[in-house]
Amino acid sequence: MSIGIEESPMPGGRLLHPLMQARSDSGMGRMLFLSVAAHLLVALLFSGWFVPQAKREERPVYYVDLISRPVANPQAGRPDGGGGGKAQGNPPAEKGVAPAQSPPARNETAPLPEKVSKKAETVALPTKAEVKPGLKSEAKGKPEAKPEAKAKTDPKPEIKPDVKAQAAAKSTEQGYQQVLSAVAALQKKRESEQQKEEIASLQERIAEMSRRRGDGAGNGGGGTGGAAVAGGSGVDAPLGMPDGTGNEAGVSSSLWLQTFFRSNWRLSKYQVSRADLETVIRIAYDADGNLLRKEIVKSSGDRIFDQSVEDAVLKSRKLPMPLPAPFEGEVIFNLRDLQQ
Amino acid sequence: MKFYSHLIFLVFSAMVLSVTSWSAPIEVRAPGQQAIPVAVTSFLPMAGGGPADVAREFQEVVKDDLEFSGIFRFIDPEAFLSDAGRLGMESSQVDFEQWRLLGTEALVKGGYVLEGENLVMEARLYDVLRGRLLTGQRYSGRRQDVRAMAHAFADQVLKALTGNMGAFKAKIAYINDQTGFKELYMMDVDGNQPTRLTSHRSLVLNPDFSPQGKEIAFTSYRSGNPDLFRMEVYSRREASVSSRKGLNIAGRYRPPAGRELALTITEDGNADLFIIGTDGRVSRRLTSSWGIDVDPSWSPDGERIAFVSDRLGNPQIFVINVNGGKERRITRTGSYNVTPAWSPDGERIAFSRLEGGRFDIHTIRPDGSDERRLTFGAGNKEHPRWSPDGRFLVYSSTEKGKRGIYVMRADGSGSRRISSAAGNSFHPAWSPRW
Numbered sequence A: 001m002s003i004g005i006e007e008s009p010m011p012g013g014r015l016l017h018p019l020m021q022a023r024s025d026s027g028m029g030r031m032l033f034l035s036v037a038a039h040l041l042v043a044l045l046f047s048g049w050f051v052p053q054a055k056r057e058e059r060p061v062y063y064v065d066l067i068s069r070p071v072a073n074p075q076a077g078r079p080d081g082g083g084g085g086k087a088q089g090n091p092p093a094e095k096g097v098a099p100a101q102s103p104p105a106r107n108e109t110a111p112l113p114e115k116v117s118k119k120a121e122t123v124a125l126p127t128k129a130e131v132k133p134g135l136k137s138e139a140k141g142k143p144e145a146k147p148e149a150k151a152k153t154d155p156k157p158e159i160k161p162d163v164k165a166q167a168a169a170k171s172t173e174q175g176y177q178q179v180l181s182a183v184a185a186l187q188k189k190r191e192s193e194q195q196k197e198e199i200a201s202l203q204e205r206i207a208e209m210s211r212r213r214g215d216g217a218g219n220g221g222g223g224t225g226g227a228a229v230a231g232g233s234g235v236d237a238p239l240g241m242p243d244g245t246g247n248e249a250g251v252s253s254s255l256w257l258q259t260f261f262r263s264n265w266r267l268s269k270y271q272v273s274r275a276d277l278e279t280v281i282r283i284a285y286d287a288d289g290n291l292l293r294k295e296i297v298k299s300s301g302d303r304i305f306d307q308s309v310e311d312a313v314l315k316s317r318k319l320p321m322p323l324p325a326p327f328e329g330e331v332i333f334n335l336r337d338l339q340q
Numbered sequence B: 001m002k003f004y005s006h007l008i009f010l011v012f013s014a015m016v017l018s019v020t021s022w023s024a025p026i027e028v029r030a031p032g033q034q035a036i037p038v039a040v041t042s043f044l045p046m047a048g049g050g051p052a053d054v055a056r057e058f059q060e061v062v063k064d065d066l067e068f069s070g071i072f073r074f075i076d077p078e079a080f081l082s083d084a085g086r087l088g089m090e091s092s093q094v095d096f097e098q099w100r101l102l103g104t105e106a107l108v109k110g111g112y113v114l115e116g117e118n119l120v121m122e123a124r125l126y127d128v129l130r131g132r133l134l135t136g137q138r139y140s141g142r143r144q145d146v147r148a149m150a151h152a153f154a155d156q157v158l159k160a161l162t163g164n165m166g167a168f169k170a171k172i173a174y175i176n177d178q179t180g181f182k183e184l185y186m187m188d189v190d191g192n193q194p195t196r197l198t199s200h201r202s203l204v205l206n207p208d209f210s211p212q213g214k215e216i217a218f219t220s221y222r223s224g225n226p227d228l229f230r231m232e233v234y235s236r237r238e239a240s241v242s243s244r245k246g247l248n249i250a251g252r253y254r255p256p257a258g259r260e261l262a263l264t265i266t267e268d269g270n271a272d273l274f275i276i277g278t279d280g281r282v283s284r285r286l287t288s289s290w291g292i293d294v295d296p297s298w299s300p301d302g303e304r305i306a307f308v309s310d311r312l313g314n315p316q317i318f319v320i321n322v323n324g325g326k327e328r329r330i331t332r333t334g335s336y337n338v339t340p341a342w343s344p345d346g347e348r349i350a351f352s353r354l355e356g357g358r359f360d361i362h363t364i365r366p367d368g369s370d371e372r373r374l375t376f377g378a379g380n381k382e383h384p385r386w387s388p389d390g391r392f393l394v395y396s397s398t399e400k401g402k403r404g405i406y407v408m409r410a411d412g413s414g415s416r417r418i419s420s421a422a423g424n425s426f427h428p429a430w431s432p433r434w
Helices: A017-025 A028-046 A099-109 A133-139 A157-163 A169-188 A193-214 A222-229 A253-264 A303-314 B002-020 B053-069 B096-101 B143-162
Strands: A278-285 A291-298 A327-334 B026-028 B036-040 B072-074 B106-115 B118-127 B132-142 B171-176 B183-188 B204-209 B215-220 B227-232 B238-242 B248-253 B260-265 B272-277 B282-285 B293-298 B304-309 B316-321 B337-342 B349-355 B358-364 B381-386 B392-397 B404-409 B425-430
Touching: A253 A303, A253 A327, A253 B026, A278 A303, A291 A303, A291 A327, A303 A327, B036 B053, B053 B072, B053 B106, B053 B118, B053 B143, B053 B404, B106 B143, B118 B143, B132 B143, B143 B183, B171 B204, B183 B204, B183 B215, B204 B248, B204 B425, B215 B248, B227 B248, B238 B248, B238 B260, B248 B293, B260 B293, B272 B293, B304 B337, B316 B337, B316 B349, B337 B381, B349 B381, B358 B381, B381 B425, B392 B425, B404 B425
Parallel strands: A327 B026, B036 B072, B036 B106, B293 B337
Antiparallel strands: A278 A291, A278 A327, B106 B118, B118 B132, B171 B183, B171 B425, B204 B215, B215 B227, B227 B238, B248 B260, B260 B272, B272 B282, B293 B304, B304 B316, B337 B349, B349 B358, B381 B392, B392 B404
């Protein structure tokens, strides 16, 4: 009974000690009461009531290329398309690439998934990487900041220089071709999990490079890189959802909308003085993607914050993709992933 | 009975609907874009030709201020389309579609009239997305006021986009030794127009602006003893406030009225904190510990004071309630924490800590929690003071050799030197909006 208390790392354990001594001369009921109380206390201590900086819950964050199609019953796969977008019959690349989405698009591929299994559920980003698109333009000169998680198993050392910042556009081009052929070679004899990992990491590299090719000129439409990615087709991890059970190539509509609103939402952390702001807005779209209604259901209390949320929706009067069904629902905007 | 069957049907269909369509709400946990793209156009002459350099100066100052705020990303003027060359300043005359094409969300346009030495500036900030005017200001003054006009407009831009007025149209008081003596100076927040205020030819230290802004308290050894003075900035008239035997140092005006000052007096042999009226009479003794109690800093409501005391053996930051109550130690780490400065919103206290032979600036909550380090790298960073809008900190640093005045954002980013290279500059204080 007392184990939970004795082992508790919190001061609660020490606090309760005198109470524990009283236990010996009382009945079972009292002991039980004490135990329950002590457990409640421990639970309370850990609940964050007494620890103001309670640890924020972690949860996987998926982002999709907005050229992916929102569907009703997505198949199993990766929400960012895994580089196999074209093979899955997802042609409308030129249709809906909002020019403003380049920073988030770049973020998607920067950190590599540690492990890409058959289901490939990893596009979860460390929050740190995604928080700083504001700094992006300054950091652009050095794209080599990419994590090299796969370096140990890299079968093609000669492609390495491409990742370096100094690489001229030409060598990027060459490297791109090299990587393409490397992927093709690997595909022929892919049997082990190990090789799948290599392919996945090479895909990431292609995506990165083609993006760099796509917006080498500057801020412009980086999103078009996705179209080039589609060239590396036929690999594993098709476009879909990690938990997808359907048969359509595409991502779930809510994930698609989440990414879309995020990419359209613009707010500087220096515009608001608090990080605990949250606005809930109710939005309705028809199946063609036309905005029908918007209404703030719960205001954050901060005029600037609310307005930025409304702006994000106003920028989305017409979605670049049709939805599988009309949408009506609440969208929550907050700053939980913003580092202070 | 019929009613119930209807009800059951309704509930059932509602359940079916909620399952088939979008049940869980979508949560967006961070903005995808965290800088506002702004276009700052060259202001155009509204009458006559007029030289463009005055417009260029205005534009540069506005851009510098906005850049320092950290909120913006500037659209390259090379990309500007025809609307940038048109004066039309009514919302209906601006071609917002052009600006949307460039991805601009905020647009600064304006015009000016320069006749002789008389300058009129008309400045506008537009919300491009909604196609409407956010703020419009008309400034008239002399040619040399153009920088002040630009700072004032930058403050308005921040107000329009954050809800809080900026603090660029303000002054920074500081001490400089270029004459061979440490004298009191004042400059713009970007370091322009440094002006010497005192000629004591002795040692002047530790300036503080009154909450109304037009008065500075400082300590001077002018008559051999460190006495507390106050000076009316416009007339430069000075008066001694406290010239008790021993130290009369680090005077800080009590907000919000500024009719009292907290300072350290050593008249009875020990350094303790007192509150005195601006006429110099002691209204209250705050501490009477055996240790040295120095560097008071008021909470914005004027009810509490953060200060430094070495009563526990080494200097640490304490907070005391002015109307009685126990002193509470708030810094728990580090063995040398000094010069607290309470933020204008009351949420944080900045201070400098000596660690590994170097001073660096940290902030902490007034309850002692959530300590954060703001500065890194070479040099001593000392004497932090807040801008009145709480966005920035001004401090002195030796990172480039000599001591200079630097500013940075309250999160430690964007630091830049503002004082000129002449002599050593230190002990800064940011005035209220001027």
